[in-house]
Amino acid sequence: MNYENTYEQEIDLKELLFTILYRWRPIVLAAVIMGLLLGGYKVVSGLRAQQDEETVKEVREQYEMDVTAYERNLASSQWDIEKAKQSLQNQQDYNDASVLMQIDPYRKPRAAADILIKLDAAEWLEYPEGLNMDPTDSLVKLYASNLVQRLDWSKLEKKTGTDAMYLKELVGVGSDYSSNTITIDVVYSNEETADLILDEILAQLEQRKGEFSSIAGNYTASVVNRSLSFIMDTGLADRQKQNTDRVFSFEKDLLEREKALKELEEPEIPEEISKRKVAMQGIKYAVIGGIGGVFLVAFYFCMIYVLSGKLHTDDELKDRFNIKILGVFALPVKKGVLCGIDHWLERLEGKSVRPLEEDVLDRIIINVKNYAGETKKLLFTGTISENLLKELADKLAPQLPEIQLMVCPDMNQNADTLRCLAECEAVILVEKREVSKCRLIQKEKESIDALDKPILGCVII
Secondary structure, three states: OOOOOOOOOOOOOOHHHHHHHOOHHHHHHHHHHHHHHHHHHHHHHHHHHOOOHHHHHHHHHHHHHHHHHHHHHHHHHHHHHHHHHHHHHHHHHHHHHOOHHHHOOOOOOEEEEEEEEEEHHHOOOOOOOOOOOOHHHHHHHHHHHHHHOOHHHHHHHHHOOHHHHHHHHHHEEEEEEOOOHHHHHHEOOOOOHHHHHHHHHHHHHOOOOHHHHHHOOOOOEEEEEEEEEEHHHHHHHHHHHHHHHHHHHHHHHHHOOOHHHHHHOOOOOOOHHHHHHHHHHHHHHHHHHHHHHHHHHHHHHHHHHHOOOOOOOHHHHHHHHHOOEEOOOOOOOOOOOHHHHHHHHHHHOOOOOOOOOOHHHHHHHHHHHHHHOOOEEEEEEOOOHHHHHHHHHHHHHHOOOOOEEOOOOOOOOHHHHHHHHHHHOOEOOOOOOOOEEHHHHHHHHHHHOOOOEEEEEEOOO
């Protein structure tokens, strides 16, 4: 004797989804009601708040203060962003245009010249004997302090194609008062141009010798040492890195300021002083209420589907109880308001084609004949009403003259059906979707299995 006591209910998610969709009318109704209730409550409460003049006055003053603070912060943020953009652009322009920033600091071309300054002997006669200072020092200082400022940079711009502001940072001047010499250092991205710049500087100094003579007296300025070499300058490497890092710093600062501007929120007009705001809030809460109503009712139908324990589909009966399906009658055609939506859902689910009752009856009769074999006495029962059983049996009996159909009501409630069960040779169950409960079908099957009676199959109506 085979008792199946470990039935497990499996939920068909597609069937569950369409079961909820077919109940779109109460779902839409609930959405409308919840939307109207929540939206209406919000509108009424907002309009009521606008009747309190003292509250409205306080809210208006606070709103105006908030708007003023927002506009001030907005203007400040925009100015800061423009300033940060300009700083970033200036730094990028400098890094791109500056020759100094393009020089290889580990192989820096350098052209240098030492100039010896010497007063004429006649000039020394004008100074008293025993003078503690060297009058040539003032001439050395005059050379060193005015050289860069007094150069004609336009000539160098034409020769090099580089702007004067970037040329000036390539020229360095040093002085040594003990030896009365000045040193001119010129660097460039290549040694030829560095040497060319140094030539032009020395030529201009020679041309301006008379100007300095009128101030400091006659002298000679001789180039005593001139060189062209490559040197390593780690200080320049640090300076180049600092300028590159400065670009990254400006970019980060700009991003932070732009983010702060985006996060700056304009104060919303309070409901107490705006009927439009009240209306918008009412619409907002109506939408929220509608969505909430949809989810609540859909959840309710979902729980009913899962917890009711009713038979939903013929596949559920076949898979759960391993009972053959003799025939499935079509569900009634949905009628009523907007029934086209129901028909569209049926087509979407793939159940729009309904078999005729005659076709289903023929299928049941053929299956009974195929499965019955030598069986002559069948118990026709189920958990549905006795009237439905008799009505269906009356339609089948004329086509099965060789088989006796014993129509009996639910054996879980009627003891006579159990007596008929002992007398019959096989059983045909009749169950109804969304009416028959699986636990009662299970009890039926256990009673049938206890008497070792075969279940020929089940008819679904």
